[in-house]
Amino acid sequence: MLDRRRFLLTTAAAAGAAVAAPAFAGAAVQSEGGAKVTALLDKMMQEFLAQSPEFMTTLGLDTGPNAAVRSKLDDRSQAFTDRTFAAFRGYGQELDAIDRNALTGMDAVNYDTTRFVVEAAALADTFDYGVQAPVGGANPYVVSQLNGSYSGIPQFLDTQHQIRSADDAETYLDRLTAFAEVLDVETDRVRHDFAAGATPPDFILKRTGEQFAAALGVDPARSGMTQSLSRRAAEANLPGDWAARAEAIVRDAVYPAMQRQADVIAGALPGATSDAGCWRLPDGEAYYRYGVLTYTTTDMSGDEIHEVGLAQVAELSARADAILKAQGLTQGTVGERIAAVARRPDQIYPNTDEGKAQLIADLNGQMARMQQRLPEVFGTLPRATVEIRRVPVEIEAGAPGGSYQLPSLDGSRPGAYYINLRDTAETPRFTLPTLTYHEASPGHHFQIARALEAEGIPLLRKMPLFSGYTEGWALYAEQLADEMDVYADDPLGQLGYLQSFMFRATRLVADSGLHHKRWTREQAVRYMVDTLGDAESTLTTEVERYCVWPGQACSYKLGHTVWDRTRTKAKATLGDRFDIRGFHDTALEAGAIPLAVLEKLVDDWAAGLKQA
Template identity: 40%
Template structure:
């Protein structure tokens, strides 16, 4: 980063979003000194500055979160030094008391951060103070809702048992993909975690039951999807379960273990999966089946106690917006009309003239030339194409990106047992120490859901210049407090990834590829439709079937994808809003910069302004961009 740009970024005044409380003036805390009665000399003690107090609170926030979210610590590659205790063999627990303590602690830290009067600190320090207060408040969740659980990505997640996320989905993924097994102790740690799944399941049932006692119940569809996942998790032979096969593959590579030691460890893993893990999942399955009779027939969060207030808070937290659901719904309708017109022009030019845009896209999706073979060879071809798209665009990004992240990205397909509830694509972060790359996950459950004309765009969104580029650059900002390096600002992150699809278009990645460009527009249309169906479900009281019908008719997307998407929005109110709302804000700021700078506008420099101060609320991003513009004129 050049010095002038960094100074302009640091000079930006920042207001924390996500419910940040106003800063109050308080006196700096000093360590009192007491004169000894045996001496007339008082030795001076060090005064703790406000910046030191804040640094301690930032560390306390990180440790408080990850001590109770040990698997997330493993995912990020954190050590005992980072967390303040050994966590590699620890499990996460989610009882009402566990969640209450975590949320109260983080809310208290947020308030402490806000209430420190930062005297003499530079703009970097003030920036950190205000954004860190917002992040800790985000992880504390809305205090008026004790339901759900705290997720280290989306903050307050409303249903601890659902078909797309939650401890029983996320913890196995971390253990299988992120937990290192390169030594005897690490093998022991893995087994120690397996041995605690009974307690994990018990706390999940306790939380699920406590939420139900407050009449906070998921829809029948959400609960049925969760039960299907839980059944599938324990349906195969223990010896072939991913918990066993992944461990076996990793432990076999530990050269200094004898064959007997390796076999002993493998037998222990099989025993724990058979005697602890499978019964644990079956217990949650049984508890969830018992709740089915009470589960809601309604599809939206509006049906929950105080559901309208919950949804408005979700719009604020996950959409980073003060707009009403009705206003967002209309933005969605307007964007659907605009993008559909652009798609119609391409379809007409390519000879597809009959039927609605959605109907023509359905027909296009049936043409063999656009489909990968539904076979092992077809799946391998798809993965090879994805890797090719990443390599191709990365070599062309230099003119519009000055700074390159240090972390690499890999492509993997979702494990079969989670494909049913997983999205079409997803990205997970690298380990901080670089021991694990970022991962772009692709869902291969239905090969018709991955037409060739749409694969480029999904890849640019999940990898480069989308999620991987942004998240890896955020991790590279080592001078930021750690929670800022993993800041979960949904509208910023998803808005950037959707904006990246347009950047790819501007770089010429769809030149002489009208069907690829059609896939890009279909993906953007998909995100515009999300504004309509999310607000439809959670505010306008649409049914699941209404939402599926609208999305299918408008986008022409494969039915399997549409059903999974709508059921995802039912479980994650508000999350789907961040994509389009965030993209529109970034584009608005870019147009503002072009207008003010004219010929002086440099897109690469604009991208540095957006990316190199870390993920931030949109209000903060606006101030960063405006100060940069002021410094240029």
């Protein structure tokens, strides 16, 4: 699965890398300055690929002259992080030598996007703890219930490292051996950060400890790491005792390293506090502003975010109230009435393997119906397909409700929308269409696949760099589905859509509450339960997510607000000449960009059409 924070952390490298990173065509430029910006972006991508074997595999580029990277994992050391930020300082100096005023069109978009990244990198480099990245990387804890190789590498090996030959199986074993080394490197960083005062809250340490216990409690022979290789080698008809060899590595190397990391986490618990927000960390208030800037690409204050969230919750609650009353549901708060709908037997799939399989089948049906209608609002559709999969059982306890994994560049692997089915009561039927539109099409899969397939922009700019753009688009996609009247005969489905928007608006309130207004975890959970009516267990998991990714939860609704505002402004400029297909194609073909760059891009498009 693509991890935006990991991707952006590693977008730099030392010179003379051994990997033969392929050359990629950049934008068609009209000026010397534009050519220099494109060359800089291409160099950044080349260097990133040279230093990220995992992303080479993710993109399907680990073949031919790059086949050697299949036996390696990424460097997660502090020394690598230091080299990363040194490289970004060099990129900034190269950018300073280019005259921005001489650039137009996509050259200007490339420049402005790169400028944002190098300036964000300079800000990230001021913090001496966590896993910092130039954009979308406010991640103060190297290891938590959501961060760390202990959960990320097993899933990477299972879903990204393909097994088609004996050599593939051998390199899987090489990576499994390297996994133990990666764990110890991370453990050293955890010790450093704890000593520096960047210890997670006690409830995060407990949750993380539970996940370590769950992973270590599986017999090495039954481990997902062993079973993945054994199953796929058998499917490929590869002779050899792959299971026994993987089991030995898991037992003798991976589990001991994982236990060492778990012991450090457990050792910090007696001295940890329950303070939830990053305000308590070294230079914590500045850290939150950094998180908001890098995740949302806006520079809003905590107070501003809080007030925007409260206003949007009020407006959306009123709309949901009208639907509930039309259904004869008049007693109790909006959240209580939505909760009552969610508890209805007709809204809950059986919490069994059969029930979960039926849920996946129904989601595929929803996706197929939406796919048929996409040409109504888009001029160009992505070629890459998307699959709907269940979040692996071993990590579902701490995983979000839904997530997306991008397809490979060569088309050999489709995109994937993962849904968390730890308890089907947490995913009532009326909420599922909107989640599917968010994660698959016209949401994440549509936008990311379109970017990967776009022509005329550097490869680095095809990556999902900016959470404000990508998550804002996914929320806008939910709105778009409603505007396409998919809920015309499904008022409860539309209620699910409004609940989704309310959920993202409450995130603004909860995130700023935790990290700026110094709310406790319990305050944030209670606010969300009272407002949304969701299960406390579900919202506790959500709030704990906000605690370890300061600012990330704001990217959804703030990003959507800019997408919606940008379209509204273009409509006002063009009047009857506004074409929603043209708007979508223009905004998507540029790849993910900071929100201010998006607004200018669309303004220029609308002004050009009006003048023509």
